[in-house]
Amino acid sequence: MSTDIARARQRAGAAPRRSGGLLRLATCGSVDDGKSTLVGRLLYDTKSVLADQLAAIEEASRRRGQDDPDLALLTDGLRAEREQGITIDVAYRYFATPRRRFILADTPGHVQYTRNMVTGASTADLAVILVDARKGVVEQTMRHAAITALLRVPHVVLAVNKMDAVAYDESVFTAIVDEFTARAGELGLNGAVAIPMSALAGDNVVEPSSAMDWYTGDTLLAHLEHVPLGADPTGKPLRLPVQYVIRQPSGDRRTVERWLAGQLASGLLRVGDPVVVQPAGATSTVVALSVLGRESDIAWAPQSVAVRLADDIDVARGEVLTAGAAPRPQRRLTATVCHLDDRPLRAGQRVLLKHTTRTVPALVESVTYRTDIAVARRLPCQDGLAGNDIGGVRILTAEPLAVDDYADNRRTGSFLLIDPQDGATLSAGMVDAGADHQPDH
Structure with a gap:
């Protein structure tokens, strides 16, 4: 610390x-x-x-x-x-x-x-x-x-x-x-x-x-x-997924202040820090912080915090306040998933993708392989992933997402695939853009 x-x-x-x-x-x-x-x-x-x-x-x-x-x-x-x-x-x-x-x-x-x-x-x-x-x-x-x-x-x-x-x-x-x-x-x-x-x-x-x-x-x-504990989340770049936008009267009651509330996934946040709102790319500066209802000049992961920015920019639930090495917003994700549902996950399937506090429509473009646990090999997967299978997928989202690789940030590099019809959780996914997603030969 x-x-x-x-x-x-x-x-x-x-x-x-x-x-x-x-x-x-x-x-x-x-x-x-x-x-x-x-x-x-x-x-x-x-x-x-x-x-x-x-x-x-x-x-x-x-x-x-x-x-x-x-x-x-x-x-x-x-x-x-x-x-x-x-x-x-x-x-x-x-x-x-x-x-x-x-x-x-x-x-x-x-x-x-x-x-x-x-x-x-x-x-x-x-x-x-x-x-x-x-x-x-x-x-x-x-x-x-x-x-x-x-x-x-x-x-x-x-x-x-x-x-x-x-x-x-x-x-x-x-x-x-x-x-x-x-x-x-x-x-x-x-x-x-x-x-x-x-x-x-x-x-x-x-x-x-x-x-x-x-x-x-x-x-x-x-x-x-x-055993040594894992890396300090405060040592990673700032990631604050916005969960809720709070509007309340200012001290003089003449204007309304907008506070952005959420749990810090990683990093430190101080009053005066510049931030970038992803995926929109808007920039601003932190002018006030509130932790557990008390004003503070600093907050750190994994605290829950409310943030007030200097500029009246449009920020909604699901967007991410970032600083430092910011993730590049993208719509195409390469990921490894553990399929959790009894129904198979197939190419062409329409799903909802939940990333931090944001849920967007998405399409499973392809299922690239299935891992055979018994022999530790990646096999071609024409019929999709069955329940409890582990495999690779490529996903197209309706809107860009500010994702990290899972190896860099477990919170902002993970997601869930959800059935849009009944709300059931289908798969748990980990973004690994640099991984080889071809079956073993």
């Missing part, structure tokens, strides 16, 4: 940040790899479970004939999940240690709910990909690895779970790590940290395991507490 921001927080009376900051993480993997049990173990061993929650879990476990508390029930909160013993929705949990605060998204493992994994991992700083030591790397493991790579999650942990079921055999762990590393590298996912563990027994989750003295690395919690 810059000195300017630190001073602004002090003037505003904001609480000091807990040492280590906030880490957003997502757990993912195949069905029955133990994701919910792992999350429950983290919450239980870090004493992040309230007494009444633990009592409810113990009672639910007794009704199911279990002597010990089923820690998976701490996250599988939906009645349907408890009855089926699987995770369906994304379960968010919050916990903290003296070193860091955490927001954890426990995502579904079943292939039918891969779309929910995209939701959980889209804002994550770290992904924990679980593998059952008895089963090894399976197709769903690689599907989640591909999505993790696609979403450019900065850090990845390969958690080889249920080591107690294979007698804590080091050779089993090594073989799984070697296979995952090779296959994930083909998907562009490198640098995963591998940890052998048993979420059920608590081995290497919070406390080191005495049963695996051959492993000398960190426990999962120790790694989560010390």
Whole structure:
């Protein structure tokens, strides 16, 4: 955090940040790899479970004939999940240690709910990909690895779970790590940290395991507490998507002031800064800022802010205030998408494209390839993308959009494709203009 921001927080009376900051993480993997049990173990061993929650879990476990508390029930909160013993929705949990605060998204493992994994991992700083030591790397493991790579999650942990079921055999762990590393590298996912563990027994989750003295690395919690956080969003160029235009009387009640409200996607904004309104290209200067209803001379991502400009220019919802290296407004987008709907996405299909706070009509000009997760190859795609497919598309929008490449800015480089008839979300997309979108030969 810059000195300017630190001073602004002090003037505003904001609480000091807990040492280590906030880490957003997502757990993912195949069905029955133990994701919910792992999350429950983290919450239980870090004493992040309230007494009444633990009592409810113990009672639910007794009704199911279990002597010990089923820690998976701490996250599988939906009645349907408890009855089926699987995770369906994304379960968010919050916990903290003296070193860091955490927001954890426990995502579904079943292939039918891969779309929910995209939701959980889209804002994550770290992904924990679980593998059952008895089963090894399976197709769903690689599907989640591909999505993790696609979403450019900065850090990845390969958690080889249920080591107690294979007698804590080091050779089993090594073989799984070697296979995952090779296959994930083909998907562009490198640098995963591998940890052998048993979420059920608590081995290497919070406390080191005495049963695996051959492993000398960190426990999962120790790694989560010390992993470097991602790039500071205030170090990126200014991006402020306008969500709402507020009109209110001025101080003398003679004129009406126009304030532009939204959440900063990236960058810093100060009174006196010049800005460019994209995609129109109009320029002006910031004359006032309001944060949480209080005037301020500075704001930073990801704060929500209201901005008043020096010039009475036409700015509407969906336009973006920019500074520095501004995106070039464009109507043709080259992107990679994860298709979420059961209906296929085909060339020639008319959709709505939602980018930040703006929604415009669009046309899927072409579907350039489909990724075969099993062999990490891009295949020709004549029939479109089916549900849970990952592939490349080219899209023509009715109006120009101020988009960044996803690699440069996850907020302004992402979008959703929506069915104009029923409003269903069809695909989650990432702009990658410089990527090769030809099938492999």
